[in-house]
Amino acid sequence: MADKALHLNKKWCKGCGVCVGFCPKQVLKIEDNKCVIAYPEKCIHCGQCELRCPDNAIYIGGRSDEQ
Amino acid sequence: MADKALHLNKKWCKGCGVCVGFCPKQVLKIEDNKCVIAYPEKCIHCGQCELRCPDNAIYIGGRSDEQ
Amino acid sequence: MSNKKYKLLQGNEACVEGALAAGMRFFAGYPITPSTEIAEISSQRLPLIGGKFIQMEDELASMAAIIGASLTGLKSMTATSGPGFSLMQENIGYAAITETPCVIVNVQRGGPSTGLPTSPAQGDVMQAKWGTHGDHPVVALTPNSVQETYEYTVKAFNIAEKYRTPVILLMDETVGHMREKMIIKDPSEIEVINRKKPNCKPIEYIAFKPDKDMVPPMAAFGEGYRYHVTGLVHDETGFPTNNNEVAENLIRRLVEKIEKNIEDFSYYEEYRLEDAEVVIVAYGGVSRSAKYAVDELRKKNIKAGMFRPITIWPFLEKQIREVGLRAKEIYVAEMNLGQYFLEVERVAGKYCSVKKINKVNGELMTPDEIINSIGGNI
Amino acid sequence: MSNKKYKLLQGNEACVEGALAAGMRFFAGYPITPSTEIAEISSQRLPLIGGKFIQMEDELASMAAIIGASLTGLKSMTATSGPGFSLMQENIGYAAITETPCVIVNVQRGGPSTGLPTSPAQGDVMQAKWGTHGDHPVVALTPNSVQETYEYTVKAFNIAEKYRTPVILLMDETVGHMREKMIIKDPSEIEVINRKKPNCKPIEYIAFKPDKDMVPPMAAFGEGYRYHVTGLVHDETGFPTNNNEVAENLIRRLVEKIEKNIEDFSYYEEYRLEDAEVVIVAYGGVSRSAKYAVDELRKKNIKAGMFRPITIWPFLEKQIREVGLRAKEIYVAEMNLGQYFLEVERVAGKYCSVKKINKVNGELMTPDEIINSIGGNI
Amino acid sequence: MNCNSTTKNYYRTEKLPHIWCPGCGHGTLLNAVVRAIEKLGLNKDEVVVVSGIGCSSRAPGYLDFNTLHTTHGRALAFATGIKFANPKLHVIVIMGDGDSSAIGGNHLIHAARRNIDLTTIVFNNNIYGMTGGQYSPTTPYGDFATTSAYGNIEKPFDLCSLAQGAGSTYVGRGTAYHTRLMQNLVEKAIQNKGFSFVEGLSICPTYYGRKNKKGDAFEMHTFYKENCVDIKVAEKDPEKGKNKILIGEFHSCPKPEYTESYQVIIDRFQGMGV
Amino acid sequence: MNCNSTTKNYYRTEKLPHIWCPGCGHGTLLNAVVRAIEKLGLNKDEVVVVSGIGCSSRAPGYLDFNTLHTTHGRALAFATGIKFANPKLHVIVIMGDGDSSAIGGNHLIHAARRNIDLTTIVFNNNIYGMTGGQYSPTTPYGDFATTSAYGNIEKPFDLCSLAQGAGSTYVGRGTAYHTRLMQNLVEKAIQNKGFSFVEGLSICPTYYGRKNKKGDAFEMHTFYKENCVDIKVAEKDPEKGKNKILIGEFHSCPKPEYTESYQVIIDRFQGMGV
Amino acid sequence: MKKNFELQLSGSGGQGVILAAIILADAAIAQGLNAVQTQSYGPEARGGASKSEVIISSEEIYFPKVRKADILLALTQNSYDKYVDFLDENGILIVDDHVKVDEDLPNKVYNLPILNSAFDKFGTRMVANIISVGAIYALLGENVIDKNIMLRSITERVPPVTVEKNIAAFNEGIKLIRG
Amino acid sequence: MKKNFELQLSGSGGQGVILAAIILADAAIAQGLNAVQTQSYGPEARGGASKSEVIISSEEIYFPKVRKADILLALTQNSYDKYVDFLDENGILIVDDHVKVDEDLPNKVYNLPILNSAFDKFGTRMVANIISVGAIYALLGENVIDKNIMLRSITERVPPVTVEKNIAAFNEGIKLIRG
Numbered sequence A, B: 001m002a003d004k005a006l007h008l009n010k011k012w013c014k015g016c017g018v019c020v021g022f023c024p025k026q027v028l029k030i031e032d033n034k035c036v037i038a039y040p041e042k043c044i045h046c047g048q049c050e051l052r053c054p055d056n057a058i059y060i061g062g063r064s065d066e067q
Numbered sequence C, D: 001m002s003n004k005k006y007k008l009l010q011g012n013e014a015c016v017e018g019a020l021a022a023g024m025r026f027f028a029g030y031p032i033t034p035s036t037e038i039a040e041i042s043s044q045r046l047p048l049i050g051g052k053f054i055q056m057e058d059e060l061a062s063m064a065a066i067i068g069a070s071l072t073g074l075k076s077m078t079a080t081s082g083p084g085f086s087l088m089q090e091n092i093g094y095a096a097i098t099e100t101p102c103v104i105v106n107v108q109r110g111g112p113s114t115g116l117p118t119s120p121a122q123g124d125v126m127q128a129k130w131g132t133h134g135d136h137p138v139v140a141l142t143p144n145s146v147q148e149t150y151e152y153t154v155k156a157f158n159i160a161e162k163y164r165t166p167v168i169l170l171m172d173e174t175v176g177h178m179r180e181k182m183i184i185k186d187p188s189e190i191e192v193i194n195r196k197k198p199n200c201k202p203i204e205y206i207a208f209k210p211d212k213d214m215v216p217p218m219a220a221f222g223e224g225y226r227y228h229v230t231g232l233v234h235d236e237t238g239f240p241t242n243n244n245e246v247a248e249n250l251i252r253r254l255v256e257k258i259e260k261n262i263e264d265f266s267y268y269e270e271y272r273l274e275d276a277e278v279v280i281v282a283y284g285g286v287s288r289s290a291k292y293a294v295d296e297l298r299k300k301n302i303k304a305g306m307f308r309p310i311t312i313w314p315f316l317e318k319q320i321r322e323v324g325l326r327a328k329e330i331y332v333a334e335m336n337l338g339q340y341f342l343e344v345e346r347v348a349g350k351y352c353s354v355k356k357i358n359k360v361n362g363e364l365m366t367p368d369e370i371i372n373s374i375g376g377n378i
Numbered sequence E, F: 001m002n003c004n005s006t007t008k009n010y011y012r013t014e015k016l017p018h019i020w021c022p023g024c025g026h027g028t029l030l031n032a033v034v035r036a037i038e039k040l041g042l043n044k045d046e047v048v049v050v051s052g053i054g055c056s057s058r059a060p061g062y063l064d065f066n067t068l069h070t071t072h073g074r075a076l077a078f079a080t081g082i083k084f085a086n087p088k089l090h091v092i093v094i095m096g097d098g099d100s101s102a103i104g105g106n107h108l109i110h111a112a113r114r115n116i117d118l119t120t121i122v123f124n125n126n127i128y129g130m131t132g133g134q135y136s137p138t139t140p141y142g143d144f145a146t147t148s149a150y151g152n153i154e155k156p157f158d159l160c161s162l163a164q165g166a167g168s169t170y171v172g173r174g175t176a177y178h179t180r181l182m183q184n185l186v187e188k189a190i191q192n193k194g195f196s197f198v199e200g201l202s203i204c205p206t207y208y209g210r211k212n213k214k215g216d217a218f219e220m221h222t223f224y225k226e227n228c229v230d231i232k233v234a235e236k237d238p239e240k241g242k243n244k245i246l247i248g249e250f251h252s253c254p255k256p257e258y259t260e261s262y263q264v265i266i267d268r269f270q271g272m273g274v
Numbered sequence G, H: 001m002k003k004n005f006e007l008q009l010s011g012s013g014g015q016g017v018i019l020a021a022i023i024l025a026d027a028a029i030a031q032g033l034n035a036v037q038t039q040s041y042g043p044e045a046r047g048g049a050s051k052s053e054v055i056i057s058s059e060e061i062y063f064p065k066v067r068k069a070d071i072l073l074a075l076t077q078n079s080y081d082k083y084v085d086f087l088d089e090n091g092i093l094i095v096d097d098h099v100k101v102d103e104d105l106p107n108k109v110y111n112l113p114i115l116n117s118a119f120d121k122f123g124t125r126m127v128a129n130i131i132s133v134g135a136i137y138a139l140l141g142e143n144v145i146d147k148n149i150m151l152r153s154i155t156e157r158v159p160p161v162t163v164e165k166n167i168a169a170f171n172e173g174i175k176l177i178r179g
Ligand SMILES: Cc1ncc(C[n+]2csc(CCOP(=O)(O)OP(=O)(O)O)c2C)c(N)n1
Pocket: D030, D031, D032, D033, D059, D083, D084, D087, D114, E053, E054, E055, E056, E057, E071, E072, E095, E096, E097, E098, E099, E100, E123, E125, E127, E128, E129, E130, E131, E136
């Protein structure tokens, strides 16, 4: 799990809040109509957010994916 | 039954033979592409012919209907 | 201070107001941009006055349903835009041959096909006349403001009822979606025409036998006049025939009852035409730009004027001929590639030069575009 | 003794023969008089050569299916008559804007609506051009014999493929149901044109970027070029756009690729025109009567001739203008109330008198009727 | 008039004989429909008979009611306008298998879904008769028609299931042979306040019969006689229903009717608002 | 590209974000469809995605396959032409509830009847989204929409029953919440050689949600979570299925496929005759 | 030969007058002539009077319909009544012998037992059309169409199993004219 | 007054610029003036930049679209970028204060905390549109539209339960201009 990380594509995110609602660990919040990864450290990489994001804007990828 | 009689409207009859086929008493036949009441006396006024004639061309009516 | 008789209304709303004022009691439709508000508002308003609204499964069905309702005695309307208008064509022809009064609103958008669904255009002008197969009568009206949309929706019903014919209200997105001030008239100020009913006994009723005005009186289903209606060519009794003479007479009468009575509904606006040498012919949304352009051109000492057909079909042959005889140049400005132009050229082309100004990019043609096109030529 | 290369064929049969010769491998249709034989024969012939026939649930679906099949690489056709043609209009517009080659046969019958289903007519001429909403390109051909039906069905496919556009074969009941002698040509004698394929790599393919001829090369679904097709106004990549300039360019290109190339498919017949003062313009079934009438009029010392457009759309403006410049009088003889007449008058009306001869009674116009109409005027 | 009293009272006798071919089952089925109307004693002025296009759809022209011969496939959409405009009217829609289920399939399922009070009767002859014998959506698998010269590869609809699945509240099937049953079903269908669907298996000796070697009209009647089993019988003894055509009343389950539901809205809101 | 690998491989990422509203269920459902295709490892060149017109029908434009955005309601008829012309292709049809069952209802029942190998997926949001919130043939009785301001009086279709009744050989229902199930159903639907129908219950917070006070997208997801029961569960314990929305695989019953049956004819007769 | 023959064949729907016309047209073409065949469609074709036309000519045929028939065949009273006016004043009329012909008709009339011959000699009225073809052929004369060509045309157009019977019927038709 | 005012109101879909324009047009009409209101439709209206226009005039308004805006309102960066070119050279720009405005823009610019005021003072961004109406009204000046008419127009067009809040928002907008 160490090599996994949560990524957010702000350009695609529409701030619908679906990920926020489904996150079991309150990792996410909406700010200025966009999702924000507020507490990345709490993330357990369960993939709920990625599974239900309608906009392919949040996902779990390798750390190398981080830009 | 005495006041009933079998009638045929030759103008409407198309000679399809359906009545002939269904008549239980062989009262009817086809001649020159039209139905003919060949043996009126055998008719039992069962109404099979009238029921199935597609052209409303054969029916049981009062004797007075005869022209 | 405040002027209560004025209301701010959208063109599409005004259309419903006009329809209700004319006596519409039945609307069947299927949503499509940019006409949808007409259905929506009808759905909300009709039951309040005991009228009926139904959303059908598609436009073919909508057109069918309004014909059915009209035959049953209710004044009926549908509204649509390009793709839906194409789908209605078969049954529009049916309304024409069965002489069933009804109003079809087409709020034009960019075509062909799905095209530019939310953009204004005037690409369905020729389709309004020729969209269905076979020769048939057509009346089509093109309002250019919210107020006119209201007025001409009433007139559309009146023509439909008086002549027993489908009437097309040919709007465009500009007019349909624009909000403007409008006077809702008192019912007493509005002329409402109802279809002519038979005044004979049912047994004497010959359903498609025309009176002198070429229009047969019309009984509604359920009123005791049992008659037959068919889309086949039929005789005066309404029954199908292959008799050649009867066939010819029917088709000619259908078309002539409209074309010979055109004076009765020749609506148009003439603007600064008296001494005009350059005449812009424009209708619907574009005519607003054209009017502006006329004023501007006048300022530049160009003797400009505008002829604006409101009755776009049948073609105002007489008026256009006169324009042609008096003008030096006619410019037909349209948001299509030159449709009404063809008819103008046919009739006026003998007398003056007829040019076209076209735009199909999804934006309303501007006064400047008209001015520049003309200026470039002068 | 017997002449084996001749066959007695019905016009509708000849249409199928022509289509097969042109490479048709897909037919979708829905029966309707008087075009049904085209579907029936296609259903019997196609599987014999590995082609596909499907009877769809209606004409809307038939038109959709042939577009789908054409996009997948098969040359495709459908056939119908008036009511079905009206139903196909929406998807004909789709074929036009997506530049999908296909052939639509309309064997005209009496209209409007159900009309006179088994009688000849030419009432769908204007509909062929204006039936769908929005500006769009149209090519329509009108053969007047069984042999021509064969030849022009081939050409219809060729034009459709070359210009990526729907082509309408506008027959009439007379031609469709008539049996006549016909030469079935050897495949080597028939010019068959196939659509232009991309010769770039898939990654470089810009699906709607036209070549100099204004026509974009066309890849079939499944060939490795994954692209997007939509009926919305789109840019060169095929994706929807609201960009006004792109929109204008697309619509203009679609129309211009046909109209600017008209020389390539301007088909017509001139008969005894050299010194003609009275010119009959006629097409399809009526032109056969017109030709006869010309000979008869000549016998009466009337300098008659005939101009017969085979390419009925786009309008043969140049040729008709020339006819107008040379003739004293033009008579447009049609089995409708004067449709093609409108265009002839527009173009030739400046130069000579243009009159109409019409008939809508369900019978083929006779030579005598033409002669009498002209005689009555001379 | 040389005909029985039903014919005299309900037909436009001056239009007879009808255009149907000798032996065509449509005539027999139409008689059953007329007898049902007679039995119910409906006021002729309040009956509207609507049809599309096809041989079957010629029926209204011969009947002395308000009659409407519409466009191909659209009869139910026209009928919806009629019924909705004046719910007092009895609206009966007669269509062919092609008219109702090929081009008209969508209107069928939507009218059924809305449960609008229309009595729909399909004269199903398993073929497009009017256009000369092409296969229809009810032509049996493998059968021949002018467009299925190699045998039909499409699977036929069961029209009654389709109509029931879409929401019809009354459904039944009779045949040209089972005329009494047919009459009975139509009677009940008219009485059902809602969308009713009655399929009448018809006979087209000219095209379907000839193409599929089914013999003459009488033989085709006999086929129905021998191969149909009433649903009640089949339900009791499934053996008896095996490989047979089921006929009879399939479904009768009244639900809120469309025009009545709309009237509820009118009654509640009329006079309110602007 | 800032996205996961599935998105990168199967989407036209340059076209994202899509035009759908924030929270629109169509995006979630589309992801399930794409994952199913990925899972099956289909060759992208051999996949064609076809749609009609509507919000849902914008889906193909975002996918890196052969994609076709047709006219409203006609997607299945276009798709029939594509599949029949080249049976090797996997043809997937995405439609809205209005597109598939209002204007397109007839093509749906006929494609199902023919059992032609098309994978049909309906994003059902119980409303016409694209045109701004009119009721559709699946809007529940009593619900509100811009054209049912007084409550909808039409009865909704059960799209799965309709499709099954018409002849689909594979039928199932998932939701935007039940994405794994949705993916699974689409996988099986694609594998079924014949007409497959998968309904995906979607979410339109903008119109259906707002008009009917269903809360935001998350609340609408939660509704599905709490109110759907798998058919298998409900079959075992009918109590559990009571007043619930049934989801899962409803029907899987392969039958002869249309293009294969036609190929049999070609194989038998090709080269014969003239 | 005469340049142009206009033939009109009429009867009731199902009597096969269309096939008869096709056979004649087919043969004319095989003979190297021009021919156009047309027919009436529609409800009439089902039950009512049915009409089929052939024009045979050594020149190009423009107008495809018969204006004045050189030969009119009428197999039923109905079709006689309906079409007799199309007969050219010099035209020949062939009727089945049960048809009542106007007494003042100026034309040459052949009153032939076509239907009865069909039934009596071939056991089926179905061949009445081919008997008629024989009669028409005989009236046109050998120099218009070769007999072998006629026979081939019949052979190609009738169902294979009925070829023999139909050829016999054709000959019967010739005999009805030539005696 | 000036004869003619062309106003352009832009923001993101859902910010209510269309309603704002309608309220202005409505009031103008109640004032006895002419007004035409139009808006952009289509996919943009859902998410992207949304635009609404009003022309107010004492004379008949022919061309219904704004050619050069006398006042441009832009609530988002996106809408500013997209529509700034429509601004007349003498026109006034109103932007929300988080929008970055080109430095060389020659126009009079009002950089107002519209969105924040809405949120801070009224607890919802939903009233940003009515604050904007207030600001525009203030810039037009009393002599164009009477304040009471403006208030009535707002009252009639917003949901009844929000009237009070919206009127306060309107006044807030005036304050943002007049201080
Ligand atoms: C739009 C349209 N398409 C096709 C036709 C041609 N058409 C007329 S009737 C018919 C089918 C009739 O079949 P069916 O409904 O089964 O009735 P039947 O004649 O068998 O009683 C067709 C295809 C038409 N009239 N209109």
